[in-house]
Amino acid sequence: MPDIDLATPPPGQASDDPPPRPSLSAWIYLGLCAVAILQVFWRPDGWQVVAVVLGVSYLALEFTRTSGVQRLVGYGLAFGGLALGLRAGQGGAVLLDGMASALKFQLVFFAVAWMQIPAKTSPTLMAARQFVLDQPAGRRFLILSYAAHFLGAFLNLAALTLLSDMVARPKDRQLKDRLAVALMVGFTSASCWSPFYISVTVVLAALPGLKWVDIAVPGLIMGMLVVAVTALIDRVFVRGSRPRGAPG
Template sequence: MQIDRHRTAPQSACLAGLFLVATACVFVADEWTQAIELEWLTAALAILVALTLALRSQTKERLFLAVALVLTGIALATLPDALARILRALQTAGFIAAIFTALATLRAVAESSPAIQRSGQYLVAQPPGRRYLALTLGGHAFTLILNYGSIVLLGSMAMARDDANQDPRICALRTKRMLSAVQRGFVAAVIWSPLSLSVAITLTLLPEVHWIDIAFPCLVSSFLLFVCGWELDSRIRPPVRTQAPSRTAAVGGWRALAPLGLLLCLLGTLLSGLHALTGIRTIGLVVGVVPCIAAVWLWRITRDPDNGLDFGARAKAYLTQDLPGLSKEILLLMSAGYIGNIGAPIIAPLLAAAGVDPSGLTGWVVLLILIWALPLAGQFGMNPILSFSLIAPLLPSAESLGVSAAAIAAAALAGFALSGASSPFTATNLLTGALGKVSAFEVGVRWSGPYTLLAGAMISVWIGVYAFLL
């Protein structure tokens, strides 16, 4: 029988979208009720999501699934508590799918918002003297709403700007500075934002830590990333111009950023207020609150007939196009989370047999390992989620190390940020390279190499001060 591929593709897309939304709903219910039945349902939905996304994926993503299956077989054959380990790994994969689904709602609506578009245009139109700062701070704020979409939105606007100066040296330098500013704003956000996947994964693997525990050290680390980027950019001396550049007036003033600021204040108020009232983890609240805000925002946008948007049509497009369109990213991240969780207990006895005893490490060494191991592994193609999922279960307890669990989490998040800045295999550098028409290696290693080393050294000192002196 011949298969109608044109019919099968939309069907698999619709199923993938439905399973992803169902996973997010079950995860929220599980956070509120802590029912064991919902934990099993989350695991079952994670399997269904992986299978439907695999139908739309390519060889690389399916290879990750094959590795996950092999490790599952090894776990069943060697681990006495294999079923419990597999259940926990599937729950992690389901959690990744849930938070990705929730954050995608806000991104889908924000990309349809004329107000957000105007905010981006205002930032890009800043004069050269303050453009780096505007794009870094703007990229930071946009990342809280759009995640990777901030790089696409601001980067695309930056590359579309008219510039009468056709000197290729100046154009190349301008491209590097503008895209680096956006990228560094993104990196500085993922280290602390409760809406970032890195924070969500870290708090899941270190359940004794809450977001409020890491807010202070991670915000200081984020500030150090800003300072480092600003300092390196200020040292760049462009070639002498042969022709004055064109100027594009910044339209709307700082008021163009008001909608973005109001949205961030609303998110922060709701998340902090609900956490204080209910005691539910910030991550669980994010998955429940963000889609509600996105739905209300979309409703307000569609009330204006000039926007040409229909609420039902946009919601359907999110379910059948936006979510399935992210199948590659979601499947890779789910696989990385699963492989890390199921692989760590398999690796532990192998390390013991080789005479490697992590319990003999000092607190300072563990913190340095977390800060630098993730970006180093990223140079060889390892996703930071996979790296940290493998490392976290092998770490000695915070008490035995003489440091707080918050210090361990802050060090790990610094590693996530530095990996995002430097690894040629992360989406951050792949997107930036595509916009700048250069390779991801050029972006991650040559553009961001000095930034990563300097920022890593500064953050290493800060985390040491926080862990042992504060």
Template sequence: MRSYLILGMCALFIIQYFTQVQWLQYVVFTLAMLAFGGSATNADRFPRLLGIIMMTTGLIMEWAKGTGFGGIIQGIFLILPLICLITLAPLLSIPLKMGGYFEAVSSLLHRFLNQPRKLYAGLTGTLFFISPILNLASVRILNEFIEELKLPSAMSAKGYLVGFTTALTWSPYFASVSLVLHYLDVPFSEYILYGLGLSIMSLVVGNLLFALWEKRNPIRYDVNTSEAFNRQHRTRLMKLGFFVLLLMSLCLSIEKLTNWSMIIIVCLISMTIPLVYVFKTKNRQKMTPLFIDFRDRTVPMMNNEVTLFMSAGMLAFALQGTTFANKMSTFLTSLANESFFLFASAVMLIVLSITYIGIHQIAAIGALAMQLKAEELGVTDISLVMLLMLTWVISTALSPFSGLNLMISRFSGISGFRLGIKTNGLHLSIVAIIGIAIISFVA
């Protein structure tokens, strides 16, 4: 029942986006609050408690600002595109599972088992390509296929985090990119090359650091790696790369032709691509269980995300224009006028301090994105977007409460606190320093 509620809310929100019917807005708002209540009830203890606190605080603050019921609806509607994104984007995993792409990836990684640096490059490279469209599901699915390799804990912890976080800076299928671009009103087509630059830089730094680490901590397997990597596997990998490029090209083309919100475009594509596969009669029987699994398992599993994202979004909207937010904006603006490096470092430290205690990035970075103005800071819109994206990456990787950290911790057996600071701290520090240096030139 909860799945139908969330999916119905997403469908009606997309319809309301195009029709702008007033009464439908109230229906969507009602469904959104019911979805939040149902998700919070079934969420894990900590996300449930934090979500209720953030939502209650946000509602009270927005009401106290004098905006009333209309302000609350506006706050919820500002975050609903993101809820639709995280709900509908996993539909893209259905055609990928149908195509046997992950078996080809597994075969490739098996081939490099006795070559740790190539294996690590294959692991991070695979996540670089599939994470942009599959989000956290990419880590879970890839782990299922290579679990029998028994990778050292440190290697999997480094590889999963480095590979996955590359997508946070440029993929329109991610909350980080879609939310910041949405709030700062920057077209995805203008930003993508800068985001890809940060992503590739992080990937290169991660692989260089692993090469140095592996030199001091040699990894050797006494196994036969003669498993065939045939032409069929190679063809499937090429098709996987083409599939990713096709999706990104579609996003860019539709945005340029229509000027629709990138989040809405991604949601429409996520629903349309699997339906195209259904038109083939031979695919229907195989795809039916995958659609049922999406409805009965994938959507209900998003309790934590729906609870945290919706409450954090409401809180971020409510913070806009408050005395605290205005003082923070004034402080950061004065720092930016003194030194861009001080300003960037302050933004990272503020967000990291907030997220390290469990509050989601959406609340911290969303509030900053709505409050800060590039022209007042003396920087370009692109540089502000890049800084907030880089901050999102660092805080996601370091926070022991982030969904990424919790998942990788479970797979690698390394605690969330050690995973961020000890295992990947050097990589994140170097990426932050180089990233700020690059952004300062763009500014």
């Protein structure tokens, strides 16, 4: 693909510097994840109190690292829910049950961050990435979209890390925009069915009677159709309108 320079390292490529040492808040977050896993098998008396203490400690340590909007929304919702619980005379129950319900989301975020490590080092994933990079212009949009879809379904944000080179390197501005659309459509459409997306986790948590297998197949079909229709639109209305000889 002459329009994509594979010899030039992508912007923001990781350096050889050693990784930073884990902070106290990182260890506390790891403790939260451990509690989230252990409570599935063992729920001794007071385990929710441990989760609340760890959660409050983590939020306090990370307070200055979040933006004003994040603090306003996050803490506003938390204190608003607690205030309603106190008004109903169930403040303690709301605090404990709310933290217990939030543990599954902590695990999702932990898994998303953890999976970025094999995405950067796995020879198999590197080979998959190279396969996508080597696609000719006619199949590039579709292959990148489906690669982002299925890799994103299992690796979540790590898939963006893996495939972002293809979007960063093109010299042609319109080609770069088209590849960015392909990457984001493929990635976001996986939220229709992948259990590693927070949207699916929220739906399953809000509807206890609903199982993931109930939405997996319809969601997969919907996601693949979204990618196919987007690729068709790009082929007919975007790439098809470009002058002959233009990259893409």
